[in-house]
Amino acid sequence: MTTSETGSQTERIRATVNAYLAAVASGRATEVAALYAEDATLEDPVGSEPRIGRAAITEFYKGIEATENTTELLTLRISGANAAFHFRVVTKAGEQTYEIDPIDVMTFDQDGRITSMRAFWAPTDMVQR
Amino acid sequence: MTTSETGSQTERIRATVNAYLAAVASGRATEVAALYAEDATLEDPVGSEPRIGRAAITEFYKGIEATENTTELLTLRISGANAAFHFRVVTKAGEQTYEIDPIDVMTFDQDGRITSMRAFWAPTDMVQR
Known part of the structure; x- marks a missing residue:
């Protein structure tokens, strides 16, 4: 190359x-899932059962449709066709506001579509604002 | 569990x-390699040929013996037996000082030894201080 x-x-x-x-900030699950390849995998959090394929991935992101989310990229590291990035999600659900700053790892195909996503975080990383 | x-x-x-x-800051390759399991793998940067086993891993870390390194943990996320962390390494080699802030992903055995390490960074992430 x-x-x-x-x-x-x-x-x-x-x-x-x-x-x-x-x-993710848009709140539309199909918009997020469209960034994934058809047969992509999603493991969020790492260690949980992976979701396979765009239908299962769309389902996973349905959660963002009931909440108001803002996102911020903190650090992005790219190694070949692989990326790891640290980012912030602030979620408003009713009167409550939560913040979590996971590290995600993704792989990509030649067209830049996500072929796998793995999210590193634990429930204890979530803070109430 | x-x-x-x-x-x-x-x-x-x-x-x-x-x-x-x-x-890593100690500058002793064997001390770093001792934290790995005997049959661990190391892929640094991600996309390069993995090194397999503690002897190959010790060899990989020989580079830190000729330089003066300081390290700082910036963010650590733990998901089950997996971790992703963003950290800083400042390296003094002769008159030159370099800084790089990779994101590493590790897996661990029951005793907390590293069973795999993958380092996400690109040469363009390295800055001269």
């Missing part, structure tokens, strides 16, 4: 990660 | 991650 191909792959991945955080 | 078993596993992992960063 040439340096320029590596560069454009990096830029595609960066664009997908930013689109992912924007889609 | 009971909540208390989960808690002690989390504490073992947290202790290993802190010991790992202290060992």
Whole structure:
């Protein structure tokens, strides 16, 4: 792979990660799931049963439709076709506001679609604001 | 697994991650490698050929013996027997000082030894101080 191909792959991945955080904030599950490849896997939190395929992934994100979420990218590291990123999600559910700053790991296909997502966090990382 | 078993596993992992960063700063490759299980794997950066087994892992860390390194844990997320953490390494090599803040992902055995390590970073993430 040439340096320029590596560069454009990096830029595609960066664009997908930013689109992912924007889609989570949008509150539309189908918009988030559209960023995934058809046969992608999702393991959130890491150690739980993976969800496989876009239908199961859409179902997983239904939770964001009942809440108001803002997201912020804190750190993004890209290694080849792989990314790890630290980000913040602030969730308003009724009168309550919660914050969690997970680290997610993703792999991507040539088109920059997410082929796998694994989210590292524990319930104790969630704080009430 | 009971909540208390989960808690002690989390504490073992947290202790290993802190010991790992202290060992990297110590500059002794064998001290770092001793935190790994005998048949552990190391992929640094992610996408490169994994090193397998403690001898190959010791060899990998020889680089820290010729430089002066300080380390700092920025964020640690633990999910079951898995951890992702964002950290800083400042390296002095002769007159030059470099800084890199990778995100590493590790898995652990029951005793808290590292069974795999994958480091997410790209050469462009390294900055000269």
